[in-house]
Amino acid sequence: xxxxxxxxxxxxxxxxxxxxxxxxxxxxxxxxxxxxxxxxxxxxxxxxxxxxxxxxxxxxxxxxxxxxxxxxxxxxxxxxxxxxxxxxxxxxxxxxxxxxxxxxxxxxxxxxxxxxxxxxxxxxxxxx
Amino acid sequence: xxxxxxxxxxxxxxxxxxxxxxxxxxxxxxxxxxxxxxxxxxxxxxxxxxxxxxxxxxxxxxxxxxxxxxxxxxxxxxxxxxxxxxxxxxxxxxxxxxxxxxxxxxxxxxxxxxxxxxxxxxxxxxxxxxxxxxxxxxxxxxxxxxxxxxxxxxxxxxxxxxxxxxxxxxxxxxxxxxxxxxxxxxxxxxxxxxxxxxxxxxxxxxxxxxxxxxxxxxxxxxxxxxxxxxxxxxxxxxxxxxxxxxxxxxxxxxxxxxxxxxxxxxxxxxxxxxxxx
Ligand SMILES: C[S@@+](CC[C@H](N)C(=O)[O-])C[C@H]1O[C@@H](n2cnc3c(N)ncnc32)[C@H](O)[C@@H]1O
Ligand SMILES: [Mg+2]
Numbered sequence: 180x181x182x183x184x185x186x187x188x189x190x191x192x193x194x195x196x197x198x199x200x201x202x203x204x205x206x207x208x209x210x211x212x213x214x215x216x217x218x219x220x221x222x223x224x225x226x227x228x229x230x231x232x233x234x235x236x237x238x239x240x241x242x243x244x245x246x247x248x249x250x251x252x253x254x255x256x257x258x259x260x261x262x263x264x265x266x267x268x269x270x271x272x273x274x275x276x277x278x279x280x281x282x283x284x285x286x287x288x289x290x291x292x293x294x295x296x297x298x299x300x301x302x303x304x305x306x307x
Numbered sequence: 308x309x310x311x312x313x314x315x316x317x318x319x320x321x322x323x324x325x326x327x328x329x330x331x332x333x334x335x336x337x338x339x340x341x342x343x344x345x346x347x348x349x350x351x352x353x354x355x356x357x358x359x360x361x362x363x364x365x366x367x368x369x370x371x372x373x374x375x376x377x378x379x380x381x382x383x384x385x386x387x388x389x390x391x392x393x394x395x396x397x398x399x400x401x402x403x404x405x406x407x408x409x410x411x412x413x414x415x416x417x418x419x420x421x422x423x424x425x426x427x428x429x430x431x432x433x434x435x436x437x438x439x440x441x442x443x444x445x446x447x448x449x450x451x452x453x454x455x456x457x458x459x460x461x462x463x464x465x466x467x468x469x470x471x472x473x474x475x476x477x478x479x480x481x482x483x484x485x486x487x488x489x490x491x492x493x494x495x496x497x498x499x500x501x502x503x504x505x506x507x508x509x510x511x512x513x514x515x516x517x518x519x520x521x522x523x524x525x526x527x528x529x530x531x532x533x534x535x536x537x538x539x540x541x542x543x544x545x546x547x548x549x550x551x552x553x554x555x556x557x558x559x560x561x562x563x564x565x566x567x568x569x570x571x572x573x574x575x576x577x578x579x580x581x582x583x584x
Pocket of ligand 1: 325415417418524
């Protein structure tokens with residue numbers, strides 16, 4: 180069964196490059212441009228296994244989305260959440276972890292880094 | 308490249324570092340040594356070879372060896388060795404440990420130190436009073452990577468490869484720019500020094516740091532031929548306590564000339580236990 184990944188970023192180029200990597204690794208991609216869209220996507224597809232989540236976005240940012248999603252009982256542990264952000268300060272990391280993020284990628288990323296983090300959060304993918 | 312120059316470099320490297328270059332890897336010699344030749348204002352590999360021949364003990368000769376090493380590494384590489392440490396090896400070695408007892412660990416061919424620090428993080432998390440019981444030695448043949456390891460400052464990409472963010476926030480602090488620096492509590496149980504696995508007197512040179520209970524020798528013997536691998540494994544055995552563990556890379560298994568080793572499996576991967584000396 181193909182697992183669904185929600186890619187949330189206001190930058191189209193990031194959604195495309197991350198989507199391309201994840202598609203190659205065997206995932207089905209759902210996109211959202213901000214936290215509000217992501218929230219709606221989660222409720223439309225509650226079986227999403229993983230969220231790749233930008234922090235800074237208009238309308239609703241990634242952190243606000245994370246807090247709101249984890250408040251829902253059924254999303255309190257799954258999906259797994261990997262922040263993918265230009266916020267590179269230790270305080271941001273601690274804040275995201277406390278809100279229920281599982282991993283953290285400081286942009287820029289590449290395929291090996293994405294794979295490393297998938298391994299760490301325990302999400303299986305197609306290895307070459 | 309002239310066949311004689313290739314033959315010289317192949318033999319020189321094999322003798323100095325164990326690195327075995329086959330003929331189909333001539334491009335590697337070119338891509339790694341031509342920049343070195345240029346930096347020394349030498350015209351091409353021929354001139355470089357002539358210099359090394361004339362002065363095989365000079366800095367340039369050492370730089371040739373160093374330029375040919377592959378230093379790629381990452382934190383918690385392959386994961387299972389560190390899980391083996393925390394779930395099997397440390398608990399076993401800690402049994403009956405006296406209050407000042409030590410577990411001595413050698414990270415042979417440590418490159419920029421990621422392996423060494425990953426061992427230290429694992430120790431802190433799974434051994435009570437680790438700073439009292441754990442001593443870790445990181446060695447490599449290449450000076451540049453040792454200096455890097457010693458400094459313990461890593462780039463943003465390096466601290467993310469293989470490493471959970473929880474370890475990053477716990478064991479590192481932000482340094483200048485986008486760099487991260489390993490915390491002091493980890494450094495105190497570690498020392499770094501030069502050691503050449505191919506050297507005949509390897510065991511003698513390490514005596515003051517051993518005998519070791521655990522040796523990591525990973526992703527370096529792949530560059531050696533089978534004969535040299537066996538010799539290295541036998542020399543490592545000389546530096547270890549009976550009952551100690553050796554973890555190699557998955558593709559570089561050899562038991563050594565003497566069958567001193569028991570194989571154990573951890574998550575399907577072999578780890579070695581020294582049964583006699
Ligand atoms: C690919 S790195 C492996 C680092 C780490 N052990 C790991 O598994 O990620 C190989 C290292 O072996 C070192 N090396 C090569 N020949 C060596 C020798 N004869 N003695 C000691 N170190 C050597 C290189 O300088 C390089 O840093
Ligand atoms: Mg953004």
